[in-house]
Each structure stands twice: as structure tokens, then as C-alpha cells.
Amino acid sequence: MAPPPSQVVSPFVSLILRVVTLICLLVSLILLITANGTASLPDYGHEKVKFKDVQAFKYMCAAIVIGIVYTLLQTTFTVIQISSGSRFGGETFVYVDFYGDKIISYILITGAAASFGVTQDMKDLVDLLGITGFANTVNAAAALCTLGFLFTAILSVFSSMALPKKA
Amino acid sequence: MAPPPSQVVSPFVSLILRVVTLICLLVSLILLITANGTASLPDYGHEKVKFKDVQAFKYMCAAIVIGIVYTLLQTTFTVIQISSGSRFGGETFVYVDFYGDKIISYILITGAAASFGVTQDMKDLVDLLGITGFANTVNAAAALCTLGFLFTAILSVFSSMALPKKA
Numbered sequence: 001m002a003p004p005p006s007q008v009v010s011p012f013v014s015l016i017l018r019v020v021t022l023i024c025l026l027v028s029l030i031l032l033i034t035a036n037g038t039a040s041l042p043d044y045g046h047e048k049v050k051f052k053d054v055q056a057f058k059y060m061c062a063a064i065v066i067g068i069v070y071t072l073l074q075t076t077f078t079v080i081q082i083s084s085g086s087r088f089g090g091e092t093f094v095y096v097d098f099y100g101d102k103i104i105s106y107i108l109i110t111g112a113a114a115s116f117g118v119t120q121d122m123k124d125l126v127d128l129l130g131i132t133g134f135a136n137t138v139n140a141a142a143a144l145c146t147l148g149f150l151f152t153a154i155l156s157v158f159s160s161m162a163l164p165k166k167a
Numbered sequence: 168m169a170p171p172p173s174q175v176v177s178p179f180v181s182l183i184l185r186v187v188t189l190i191c192l193l194v195s196l197i198l199l200i201t202a203n204g205t206a207s208l209p210d211y212g213h214e215k216v217k218f219k220d221v222q223a224f225k226y227m228c229a230a231i232v233i234g235i236v237y238t239l240l241q242t243t244f245t246v247i248q249i250s251s252g253s254r255f256g257g258e259t260f261v262y263v264d265f266y267g268d269k270i271i272s273y274i275l276i277t278g279a280a281a282s283f284g285v286t287q288d289m290k291d292l293v294d295l296l297g298i299t300g301f302a303n304t305v306n307a308a309a310a311l312c313t314l315g316f317l318f319t320a321i322l323s324v325f326s327s328m329a330l331p332k333k334a
Contacts, residue, residue, distance in 0.1 A: 056284035098327065106276055106320070113277035114284030117223035121285050153273070160265065160327035 008161040011081050018075040021151040025071065025108075028144035029064045032057065035141065037134030049131050056114040057138055063111025064145055067152070070104045094162050101156035108149035115142040175328040178248050185242040188318040192238065192275075195311035196231045199224065202308065204301030216298050223281040224305055230278030231312055234319070237271045261329050268323035275316035282309040 037049045051057040074097075081087045119126070119135050119142070126135045204216045218224040241264075248254045286293070286302050286309070293302045 055287045059284070102320075102324070102327075106273070109273055109277055110280035113280035117226070117281030117284035118288050120222045122288075153269075157269070160269075161330055163328055163330065 009158050011078050014155065014158070015075065015078045015082065017151050017155050018071055018078055021148045021155075022068065022071045022075060024144045024148040024151070025064050025068045028141045028148065029061070029068065031137055031144070032061055032064065032141040035134050035137035037131035039129040039131050041129060049129075049134055051138065054118060054138075056118040060111035060115045060142060060145060063107045064141075064148075067104055067108050067145075067148055070100060071148075071152075074100070094159065097159035098156075098163055101152055101159045105149055105152040105156050108145055108152060112142045112145040112149060115139075115145075176325050178245055181322065181325070182242065182245045182249065184318050184322050185238055185245055188315045188322075189235065189238045189242060191311045191315040191318070192231050192235045195308045195315065196228070196235065198304055198311065199228055199231065199308040202301050202304035204298035206296040206298050208296060216296075216301055218305065221285060223285040227278035227282045227309060227312060230274045231308075231315075234271055234275050234312075234315055237267060238315075238319075241267070261326065264326035265323075265330055268319055268326045272316055272319040272323050275312055275319060279309045279312040279316060282306075282312075 032051050035051055039047045039049050051061060077087070077093075087093055115138060119139050122135070126132055199218050202218055205213050206216050207213045218228060244254070244260075254260050282305060286306050289302070293299055
């Protein structure tokens with residue numbers, strides 16, 4: 001039952017969660033930046049639509065990129081830890097984990113929430129413009145971003161529980 | 168420097184943060200449910216607009232209500248703790264604080280993010296319909312909801328740090 005100092009779960013469990021988070025966020029980013037459609041309105045002609053045209057989608061894109069960079073760093077540190085047996089950065093690193101997981105999870109969920117807010121409330125307009133496929137792809141990206149958030153939130157619970165041993 | 172068991176801050180500090188959160192969320196709720204405007208479009212006439220007409224605003228309303236109920240309960244428990252000297256629910260309550268603060272902070276920030284997403288991206292439409300005042304009131308409610316989130320997130324840091332002494 002006694003966990004090793006500064007960790008409540010094995011580094012292997014952390015590594016699996018980080019890698020799964022990374023995959024979710026990478027696929028989410030690819031879906032988001034490749035999503036496109038052609039909006040059509042009688043009398044107004046056609047116009048290409050990309051994620052950059054909607055502020056909430058641009059915000060989600062930034063959130064995903066920040067999440068990827070953070071998760072990539074944490075994955076690297078965990079691999080180093082597993083191979084060398086000691087945690088990069090030593091004892092103070094539990095606070096980096098604690099605040100990092102907490103802040104990044106908030107950033108990811110705000111990105112997904114803002115996007116879902118827009119796609120849900122613009123549903124009628126989206127259907128009218130004939131860009132339902134584009135909206136569905138963005139929704140899939142937001143769903144994967146939410147999954148990335150969930151794994152980061154689980155890691156945040158672990159990094160919170162790891163704090164004690166440092167006090 | 169030694170904090171009392173199961174707490175890293177004085178119950179008075181917790182109480183102040185809970186009360187401030189409560190005030191932010193109550194004012195936010197009042198602003199949201201009283202916000203209204205009249206959308207006008209040539210050829211389409213006029214239509215009353217309330218927060219219930221936008222899904223993201225309804226979601227924020229639900230998030231604020233959940234936040235108020237939780238914060239009200241926690242405020243009561245903290246007052247009992249200060250007057251009786253012992254924490255309601257005893258030792259296991261630190262886990263209620265920990266998961267409660269964490270989950271409620273996520274709920275509050277998703278409500279605000281979804282609303283901001285909609286108001287930012289519908290700015291042009293809002294101005295066209297002449298309901299800028301309505302949107303501004305909703306934005307003020309979302310800003311107060313974000314403040315309520317921030318205080319809950321701070322309490323969540325404290326309740327995470329309080330976990331150790333329970334292990």
C-alpha cells in the first residue's frame with residue numbers, strides 16, 4: 001500500500017495516461033486544422049470556412065497546442081524517470097506537476113466548452129449554410145479535447161495526492 | 168508554520184473566500200436571469216430575447232446554480248466549524264472538499280467559457296439584431312462566474328494541500 005515518495009501511482013500509469021492524452025490532443029488538433037466546408041447562401045454565393053473563421057475554435061486550437069506542449073514535456077520527464085529511476089527536477093517537481101496538471105486541465109476544458117457552446121447554438125445557422133460536416137468535425141475535435149482534459153484531470157488528482165509526501 | 172490537521176489555511180480565510188464566491192455567483196445569476204433585449208430585423212419584426220433562448224447561457228445558469236448550492240453548503244459547514252471548533256463530517260470531509268472544489272471549479276469555468284464563446288462569435292449578429300445591451304449583461308454574468316471559478320480554484324489548491332495530513 002505504501003507508494004514511493006512523491007508519487008501515488010507508478011510512473012508507468014502516469015506514462016500511459018500522458019501518452020493517451022497526447023494521442024487525443026494530436027488527433028483533435030489534426031481534425032480541427034483540417035476541418036473545412038463551403039458555406040452557401042442564395043444571393044451571397046459561396047465562401048470557404050475554416051476553424052480560423054470562428055474565435056472559439058481558434059481559442060480551442062491554442063488550448064490544444066498548449067496541452068500538447070505540456071503533455072509532451074511531462075511524457076519526456078516520465079520516460080527519463082522510468083529509465084533513470086529518479087524524477088527529473090527532484091522533489092520540487094511535485095509542485096510543477098500539481099499546478100501544471102491543474103492549470104492545463106482548466107485550459108483544455110475551456111477550449112472544448114467554448115467550441116461546444118458555439119456549435120450547439122449555431123446549429124440552425126450551420127445547417128442553413130450547409131456546413132454541417134465542418135461543424136461535426138469541429139465537434140469531434142472538441143470531444144477529443146474533452147477526453148484529453150479528462151485524462152489530465154485524473155493526473156491532476158494523482159499529482160494533488162502526491163503533494164503530502166513533500167510537506 | 169505548522170498548519171492545524173486537515174487544513175492549510177485558517178477556516179476564517181476559507182469562509183471569506185466562500186462568501187466572496189457566493190456573492191459573485193449570486194450577482195451573476197441575477198444578471199443572467201434578468202438580462203433581456205428586443206431583437207429587431209427588417210421584414211421579421213421584433214422578438215424578446217432572454218437567456219433561455221441560448222443553450223450556452225442556459226448551461227451557464229445551471230453551472231451557477233450548482234456552484235451556489237455547493238458554496239452555500241460549504242459556507243454553512245465552515246461557520247459550524249468556526250463556532251464549534253470541529254469540522255463537520257470529520258476527517259473524511261477533506262476528500263469531499265478536495266473533489267467538490269475540483270469538480271465545481273470545472274463546472275463553473277465551462278459555463279463561463281461556453282457563454283463567452285457564443286457572445287464573442289455572435290458579436291456581429293448581436294449588433295445587427297440590436298441586442299448589444301443584452302449580450303453585455305450576459306458577458307458581465309460570465310465574468311462574475313469566472314471570478315467565482317477563480318476563488319473556487321484557489322480553495323481547490325488549499326483543499327489539495329490539506330490532503331496530505333489525511334494520508
